Structure formats: structure tokens, C-alpha cells
Amino acid sequence: MLDYVVVGGGIGGVLSASLLSHVGRQVILFEAQSYLGGCAGTFQRKGFYYNAGASTLVGLEENMPLGRLMKFLGLEPPTKEIDPSMVVHIADRQIRRYKSWEDSLAEIESSFPQLKHRAFWERVKAVSQDLWSLSCDLLPYPSPSSPIKALLKHPLAFLNTILCHFVSSRRVARFYLGEFNSKYESFLNHHTLITAQGYMEEVPFSVASLGLTYPNLTNYYAVGGMGKVVESFASRIKHVRLKEKVLSIEPMPWGFLIKTTLGEYETKRVILNTTIWDAGNLVRELKPYSERAREKYRKMWGAFVIYMTLEDSGLEDLSHHHFILLDKPIPYTGSRSLFLSLSEREDPILSKDGTRSVTLSTHTHLHLWEGLSSEEYMERKQKALEYCMEELYRHIPSLRYVKKLALFAGTPKTFRRFTLRYRGSVGGLPAVMDYFPFNFPPPLTPVENLYIVGDTVFPGQGWPGVALGVINLLKFIEKDIGIC
Ligand SMILES: Cc1cc2nc3c(=O)[nH]c(=O)nc-3n(C[C@H](O)[C@H](O)[C@H](O)COP(=O)(O)OP(=O)(O)OC[C@H]3O[C@@H](n4cnc5c(N)ncnc54)[C@H](O)[C@@H]3O)c2cc1C
Structure with a gap:
């Protein structure tokens, strides 16, 4: 047996x-x-x-x-290591998220000069570092003895983070930064959305700190x-x-x-x-x-993902990952961001024969893809795809002119089929x-x-x-x- x-x-x-x-x-x-x-x-x-x-x-x-x-x-x-981990596109600005804390902060400061960022981001960094150092000692979860063990082993880290589990990250951001505009809100919100599957208002500061510092960890290309x-x-x-x-x-x-x-x-x-x-x-x-x-x-999310094979010749040098934040929601998704990932030119599998493998993904509400006739489903898929591609071209214009050898989209229905997950929910x-x-x-x-x-x-x-x-x-x- x-x-x-x-x-x-x-x-x-x-x-x-x-x-x-x-x-x-x-x-x-x-x-x-x-x-x-x-x-x-x-x-x-x-x-x-x-x-x-x-x-x-x-x-x-x-x-x-x-x-x-x-x-x-x-x-x-x-x-292999990559740096910057991603480029955030917001309106006409590009914010490079470097591993180096100071370089990353300088990028944020120059894009949003009206705010005093340092105190907030230092707090974010301290909480995320403490949480990573505590992570093993908080296990097994759930167990009444784990928090006591973590407290005894890392008293400062434990006390520094405990309240952060119970306060919304938006409240903490407001406390440190005062009023901020919708662009900055979007910048913070979308970092927590892709890492914690929720916006700042709903995500505790502890979890948000891990999401906001994700780009500052060593990021790797597979x-x-x-x-x-x-x-x-x-x-x-x-x-x-x-x-x-x-x-x-x-x-x-x-x-x-x-x-x-x-x-x-x-x-x-x-x-x-x-x-x-x-x-x-x-x-x-x-x-x-x-x-x-x-x-x-x-509460659960789905994904709408566009998969592309591009001809490499003529493709400008681009960072591995681009996080594009939009003003308006993408049709049939309810989401205002796109995440673009490109394979490396030298990748023996993803970029074979002078091609590049690319994904462009966004969150989507599941109900928008449910109960549709096959015509309605195909129409939604096509419209969402075209909208996403236009937004991509608006932010990275050179991509419009690169030859696409393959281009197709996956919806929650696709994820349901290939991962067998409930309603095709992911994340x-x-x-x-x-x-x-x-x-x-x-x-x-x-x-x-x-x-x-x-x-x-x-x-x-x-x-x-x-x-x-x-x-x-x-x-x-x-x-x-x-x-x-
Ligand atoms: C678009 C998108 C982008 C993401 N980006 C990132 C990212 O950049 N970095 C990151 O770390 N995470 C990312 N995530 C999240 C990450 O991919 C998931 O959280 C993680 O992969 C989920 O792993 P899992 O162990 O839950 O298994 P799943 O991915 O859910 O896999 C379950 C497997 O079980 C199989 N299975 C189910 N039922 C059966 C059965 N009855 N018999 C046999 N096999 C079965 C399925 O076929 C499937 O292969 C992303 C997710 C999505 C959808």
C-alpha cells in the first residue's frame, strides 16, 4: 500500500x-x-x-x-536573476521597480513628487522583512502554540507585525502619506491585487507589505x-x-x-x-x-490571458515584465491593469527559432464569462482581446508592428478546462x-x-x-x- x-x-x-x-x-x-x-x-x-x-x-x-x-x-x-523586476506604466510615467531599495524609492518619488514616501515605504519594508523572518516559526497554522513560539524566538518582529494583520493597508497608507491621488492609489492597489488578490482597502497591512515589496525581492526568470x-x-x-x-x-x-x-x-x-x-x-x-x-x-478572481508568439526580429529591448495600469476598466473583466511578460531572447524553449513567448494577463470577474451562448462567449473574448491589445500598443507602441506568429486568449472557462479549478477561479x-x-x-x-x-x-x-x-x-x- x-x-x-x-x-x-x-x-x-x-x-x-x-x-x-x-x-x-x-x-x-x-x-x-x-x-x-x-x-x-x-x-x-x-x-x-x-x-x-x-x-x-x-x-x-x-x-x-x-x-x-x-x-x-x-x-x-x-x-537567473533579473533587475528591474518590473516596469510599472501609469499614465505617461514608467516606474522601474528595482531590487535596490533606494533606487526603487527614487523611482517612486520622482513619479509622485508631491508625497513624502520614505516613512511609509520604510514601514512597509520593516514589516515585510519581519514577516519573512517569522514565517516558519508561525507554523504550524492553526496551532495555539505557534504564536507563542514565534513571540519567544523573535519578540521584536512579532510585536512589530502583530497589529498589522488587523488594519487595512489603505488606512496605514493614509496615515503615513496623507491624501494621495487616484494614480497613486491605483499604483498601490494593483500591487496588492496581483499578490494578495485584493485592493488596499480590504487587504491587511501585513499582507500588503509583502505584496508591495515583492518587486524588491530578488526576482528570477525561469x-x-x-x-x-x-x-x-x-x-x-x-x-x-x-x-x-x-x-x-x-x-x-x-x-x-x-x-x-x-x-x-x-x-x-x-x-x-x-x-x-x-x-x-x-x-x-x-x-x-x-x-x-x-x-x-x-471572493475569488479569474484571469483573462492573451498568449502570443512574436517574431523576435524588430522587437526592441524590453524588460521582462511590464505592469500597465489603466484609467478605465477592460470590457468583460472589471479590471484596470495588464501584466505583460516576455521570454528572454536567449531562452532555448520559449524563444526558439527567433521567436519570443509573451503573455498579457488581467484579472476578471468570473460571472462575466458564465451562462453565455457560444456566440456571446466568443464575441466577449474577441472584444476583450482587442481592447487589451490596443491598450498594450498605447503603452508600448513598438509592439504593434511586431509580427505575431500566434495570438489567442484564455478565459476562466479555459482555466476550468485545463486546471479543473472551481468556476475557473485562479490566484x-x-x-x-x-x-x-x-x-x-x-x-x-x-x-x-x-x-x-x-x-x-x-x-x-x-x-x-x-x-x-x-x-x-x-x-x-x-x-x-x-x-x-
Ligand atoms: C494568470 C496568472 C498569473 C499568475 N502569476 C503568478 C506569478 O507571476 N508568480 C507566482 O508566484 N504566482 C502567480 N500566479 C499564481 C500561481 O500560479 C498559483 O497560485 C499557483 O500556481 C497555484 O498552485 P496550486 O498548488 O494551487 O495548483 P494549481 O495550479 O491549481 O494546479 C492543480 C493541478 O491539479 C490538477 N488536478 C486537479 N484535479 C485533478 C484530478 N482530479 N486528477 C488529477 N489532477 C488533477 C490540475 O490539472 C492542475 O494541474 C498566477 C496565476 C495566474 C492564473
């Missing part, structure tokens, strides 16, 4: 399975698609490769969750696509079954019976890399759990004050020996969040593993 079955090969599933395999557990990971990574995967279409969702990567240093896992597993995923980083972690898993979808999981007196599209398996424990809203589709006993989650956690559970920190779902479920990892359980989305969530789960189920 297996020790663990891991259902799903997103970041959470792959990291869990690699750690458990590494310490000698018998593990099989099942992934429904032909490639690993889910929202952080890299897929192929008509001979070209694209990052499905995630394109930015941070946290590979030894004091960060993902870096700890790399060290534990002895891995070095194919990455060579060959984000999927290569996932594959690097997956290299530690002995048994990976691609194109094998798990259909049902039945609790048994001895463990669980797993039925897949290709067979049946027996295991003592199960780790689901599904959302909390989907778990009940696989495990009958978790139906009430998922129904409650759908009632309780209603995880928003880290907003209604949910974060004490109402955030833990990795434990009402069914004994059945757990959840991924971006809808504590502490949430992206490589850093999901990696910390995996460490959190292991603190419950494999106490001696000793990662942090």
Missing part, C-alpha cells in the same frame, strides 16, 4: 510529493494534464511554448520558504518556462502519472481507495492539490466541507481581512488523513505562499522532517 497519493501536479502537489518521496515515503502523484504545473505550468500549442499563468518568481534564497525546500532537496531550478522549475522539483518524485485523472477517493478502514481514469490504488493518506471548493467533487465525505467553503469564501483565496489570517482554511480537512495544499489554503497564492503552505502541512503530518 502507498503512503501517500497526491492528487494534482500544481506547485502544491509537486512540492509535497517531492518532499515526501525525498524522505522515503511511497508516493504517487496523479496529474490530469500531460504536463505538470497547473497555473504555474508551461504548455505547448502548435509548436510554441507559453507560461500558462505564473511568470514571476521570487523566494529562492535560503531564508525563504521555497529556498528552504530547494536546499532540503538539493535542487537548483533553471533560473529559463525554459515556469514549467521547468516545477519539473526540477518533480525530479525528486519517483512515481508521476501524467494524463491520469483521479475520479474518486473513498475512505476505507485501512486508508483510501483511489479510482483514476486508468486504475485503482490503495493508500494510507491523500493530499489533494485541488481548491477547497472542488474537494467535495472527489470525496463524498467532503461535499459539506466544499459547500460550506463556497458559501463562506465567495487562490484572496488574502483579504474577511479571511486573513484567522479565517483562512488550514490544510487539514474533516476527513482524517486527507489534506489540501495549494493556493486556497493558508497562507495562499503563488510560489512563496504555496511553498509555505506545503511546509505548514508537513509540520502536521511529518513532524520530524525538519525543513524549518
Whole structure:
């Protein structure tokens, strides 16, 4: 009998399975698609490769969750440092977000000279640094002893951050900066939107500080696509079954019976890399759990993503990532920002044969893509695509004239199909004050020996969040593993 079955090969599933395999557990990971990574995967279409969702990567240093896992597993995923991490386009200004704190602050100051930024940003920096230093010691979550342990080990960091979990980041910004205009508000809001899935008003200052300083961390480019980083972690898993979808999981007196599209398996424990809203589709006993989650956690986002292959000749030198903030909402999305990511010219996979792989993504409300006839759906998709491309050309005009060898869009419907996520929602559970920190779902479920990892359980989305969530789960189920 297996020790663990891991259902799903997103970041959470792959990291869990690699750690458990590494310490000698018998593990099989099942992934429904032909490639690993889910929202952080890299897929192929008509001979070209694209990052499905995630394109930015941070946290590979030894004091960060993902870096700890790399060290534990002895891995070095194919990455290289980039700086600036992104260029923010707002009205006619461009703000380069450098790793260097002073350079980054100087960019912000020169774009918004009317504000006294330093005190606010110093506070943001201090809180984010303290939170990263506390992160491991606050685990396992939830546990009454963890905060006490963190307080005793890092008293200053703990006391410096504790109240920040309970105050909105907009209030703190107002306190330090006074009145600020809508452009600056948009600048702050969109940093928290892409990192915490909420605007400043709803996101606690603790979480916002991590989002606002994300560009100041060492940012990495994933060579060959984000999927290569996932594959690097997956290299530690002995048994990976691609194109094998798990259909049902039945609790048994001895463990669980797993039925897949290709067979049946027996295991003592199960780790689901599904959302909390989907778990009940696989495990009958978790139906009430998922129904409650759908009632309780209603805030969620989808993504509208345009995938492009550009001919490299004639393409000007551009930074890897551009965050374009708009005045008006994009039709059929409700969002006012675009995130552009370009593959490096030298990338052997994403930029093969003189091409460049590009994604242009934005948040979207899910209901705008639901209940449509296929004509309505196609029309919306086309209109949103054209609008996004025009906005892109307005901000980076040279891109209009670059030859597009491929251009297509993905909607929540697409994400539902390829990641099997509830309503096609992505980005995880928003880290907003209604949910974060004490109402955030833990990795434990009402069914004994059945757990959840991924971006809808504590502490949430992206490589850093999901990696910390995996460490959190292991603190419950494999106490001696000793990662942090
Ligand atoms: C457009 C976009 C941009 C993003 N940008 C970034 C970024 O720049 N940086 C960053 O760090 N994060 C980013 N994120 C967020 C990040 O990608 C996600 O938070 C993270 O990848 C989610 O990982 P997960 O572990 O929850 O798994 P998921 O990505 O949800 O993957 C789950 C996997 O499980 C599989 N699965 C589900 N059910 C079954 C089943 N029954 N049987 C078999 N397999 C199953 C699915 O096929 C899927 O592969 C972005 C997300 C999106 C959508």
C-alpha cells in the first residue's frame, strides 16, 4: 500500500510529493494534464511554448520558504536573476521597480513628487522583512502554540507585525502619506491585487507589505518556462502519472481507495492539490466541507490571458515584465491593469527559432464569462482581446508592428478546462481581512488523513505562499522532517 497519493501536479502537489518521496515515503502523484504545473505550468500549442499563468518568481534564497525546500532537496531550478523586476506604466510615467531599495524609492518619488514616501515605504519594508523572518516559526497554522513560539524566538518582529494583520493597508497608507491621488492609489492597489488578490482597502497591512515589496525581492526568470522549475522539483518524485485523472477517493478502514481514469490504488493518506471548493467533487465525505467553503469564501478572481508568439526580429529591448495600469476598466473583466511578460531572447524553449513567448494577463470577474451562448462567449473574448491589445500598443507602441506568429486568449472557462479549478477561479483565496489570517482554511480537512495544499489554503497564492503552505502541512503530518 502507498503512503501517500497526491492528487494534482500544481506547485502544491509537486512540492509535497517531492518532499515526501525525498524522505522515503511511497508516493504517487496523479496529474490530469500531460504536463505538470497547473497555473504555474508551461504548455505547448502548435509548436510554441507559453507560461500558462505564473511568470514571476521570487523566494529562492535560503531564508525563504521555497529556498528552504530547494536546499532540503538539493535542487537548483533553471533560473537567473533579473533587475528591474518590473516596469510599472501609469499614465505617461514608467516606474522601474528595482531590487535596490533606494533606487526603487527614487523611482517612486520622482513619479509622485508631491508625497513624502520614505516613512511609509520604510514601514512597509520593516514589516515585510519581519514577516519573512517569522514565517516558519508561525507554523504550524492553526496551532495555539505557534504564536507563542514565534513571540519567544523573535519578540521584536512579532510585536512589530502583530497589529498589522488587523488594519487595512489603505488606512496605514493614509496615515503615513496623507491624501494621495487616484494614480497613486491605483499604483498601490494593483500591487496588492496581483499578490494578495485584493485592493488596499480590504487587504491587511501585513499582507500588503509583502505584496508591495515583492518587486524588491530578488526576482528570477525561469529559463525554459515556469514549467521547468516545477519539473526540477518533480525530479525528486519517483512515481508521476501524467494524463491520469483521479475520479474518486473513498475512505476505507485501512486508508483510501483511489479510482483514476486508468486504475485503482490503495493508500494510507491523500493530499489533494485541488481548491477547497472542488474537494467535495472527489470525496463524498467532503461535499459539506466544499459547500460550506463556497458559501463562506465567495471572493475569488479569474484571469483573462492573451498568449502570443512574436517574431523576435524588430522587437526592441524590453524588460521582462511590464505592469500597465489603466484609467478605465477592460470590457468583460472589471479590471484596470495588464501584466505583460516576455521570454528572454536567449531562452532555448520559449524563444526558439527567433521567436519570443509573451503573455498579457488581467484579472476578471468570473460571472462575466458564465451562462453565455457560444456566440456571446466568443464575441466577449474577441472584444476583450482587442481592447487589451490596443491598450498594450498605447503603452508600448513598438509592439504593434511586431509580427505575431500566434495570438489567442484564455478565459476562466479555459482555466476550468485545463486546471479543473472551481468556476475557473485562479490566484487562490484572496488574502483579504474577511479571511486573513484567522479565517483562512488550514490544510487539514474533516476527513482524517486527507489534506489540501495549494493556493486556497493558508497562507495562499503563488510560489512563496504555496511553498509555505506545503511546509505548514508537513509540520502536521511529518513532524520530524525538519525543513524549518
Ligand atoms: C494568470 C496568472 C498569473 C499568475 N502569476 C503568478 C506569478 O507571476 N508568480 C507566482 O508566484 N504566482 C502567480 N500566479 C499564481 C500561481 O500560479 C498559483 O497560485 C499557483 O500556481 C497555484 O498552485 P496550486 O498548488 O494551487 O495548483 P494549481 O495550479 O491549481 O494546479 C492543480 C493541478 O491539479 C490538477 N488536478 C486537479 N484535479 C485533478 C484530478 N482530479 N486528477 C488529477 N489532477 C488533477 C490540475 O490539472 C492542475 O494541474 C498566477 C496565476 C495566474 C492564473
